[in-house]
Amino acid sequence: MNIILASPEEITASRIRLSDHRAEHIVKVLRSGPGDIVRFGIINGGRGKAKILDLKRKFPFSVELQVEIFEDMDRASPIDLVLALPRPIMLKRVLSQVSAMGVGTIHLIQANRVEKSFWKSSIVSGEEFLPHLLHGLEQAVATRVPKVVVHRHFRPFIEDFFPNIREQYGSLLLAHPDGGSSLQEGFTEKITPERVLLAIGPEGGWVDFEVKKFLEQGFTPCSIGERILKVDTAVIALHSRISLLLEQLSIQR
Template sequence: MNIILLEADEIDDCQVRLDGRRADHIIDVLRARPGDLIKIGIINGKVGHGTIKELRRSRPRSVTATVVLEGEPPSAPLIDVLLALPRPIMLKRILTQLAALGIGRLYLLNAHRVEKSFWDASVLDEQNRRQLLLQGLEQAVDTMLPLVTVHRGFRPFIEDELPQLIRRYKQLVVAHPGDAPGPLDCYRPEPGLTLVAVGPEGGWNDYEVGSLVQSGFSPVSLGPRILRVETAVIALHALFNQLCQREVALVAGGPPPL
């Protein structure tokens, strides 16, 4: 937890009282004392610092701090992800990892190889998803909570919702193992948002790939190896985020990131 995230309504007269895991972290991990500074941010808002005023180490534990918010939140991510619903235990890890890496939106979609039982998983509950995303933001020192939407029908999403959504994006890519070009070959140097579509274990079927390509997605492959969904998501995010960051830097006239 590299930043303590707060709801806006938790602050009263520039002070906040923390309990639960946030207080435990400040007391046990940070080993803070009165007068110490801690990094603080408002969910979907500014960042700043808190000055510890009081710590209660006995149960129920609590920490009281004054809050100063002087910094703007990090810039918006350049990558969004369209993801066929993975196994619940894998989705938990992916939500945290993607929030840490930085995405604006995550679309969870049905596909032929998605098991029906996955849709009953507790991780799809909005509050459960939110807690996992917050853990990723705490790791990355970010405040902007990704927007997650759930789409149980592949065809209705492709035909009715996707045409409106893709107007946001400069580049659309669909990952599929096989003979498709790699990300470096596929990338079109045009700064802006990129939407990366990642299929289920075993990949998209032919109809799904065809539907995405017909909607404007370019097929891309990480090679002949069959990867776990969480591995593919992270690898693709890292590759395309680097390419997008490089193009933004070049357009701005600065040195490209290494």
């Protein structure tokens, strides 16, 4: 945890008292004391610092902070994801990882090779995404929480929902082991607006029908090599390469 995050409702007159895992982290990991300064941020808000006013070192831990916010919220990521729902334990990892790396919106969708039991997991049925997203933000010293949108059926997503957001993106990339293009080839020469939508399938891959539907909507099937990666590894590898390509395009302008 590289930053302490809190919702605006928790703060009164620039002060906040913590008594949960954040207080425990300050006491046991940071080993801070009264007068010390810690990084502090408002969820979906600005960043700054907080001074420790009071602290209880024994369980139940308690820390009182004086908050000062002087930086704007981190900028929105130009990358959004379409993600075939992975198994719940992997979904938790992916949410944390992409939150740390930076994404705007995550569309969780059904795919032919997604087990229907995954949709019954508590993290999905209860939409308990926030703790895992915040874990990534705490690592990255960021405050902007990615949006998660759940689509339980494939065809309504790709045929009805997606056409309404198509114009938001300059490049549509479909991660597929048999994709005929590299990521670089999948980018349009002029990305306007400068946003990318990346679709990543289940561990068994997209079926032919799903690939056909993505192609009909203008996606370019791309590959980053012959090796088939686990979803959480693929997300990191693809996000990193896309971020580099966006940076290179920005420098060229």
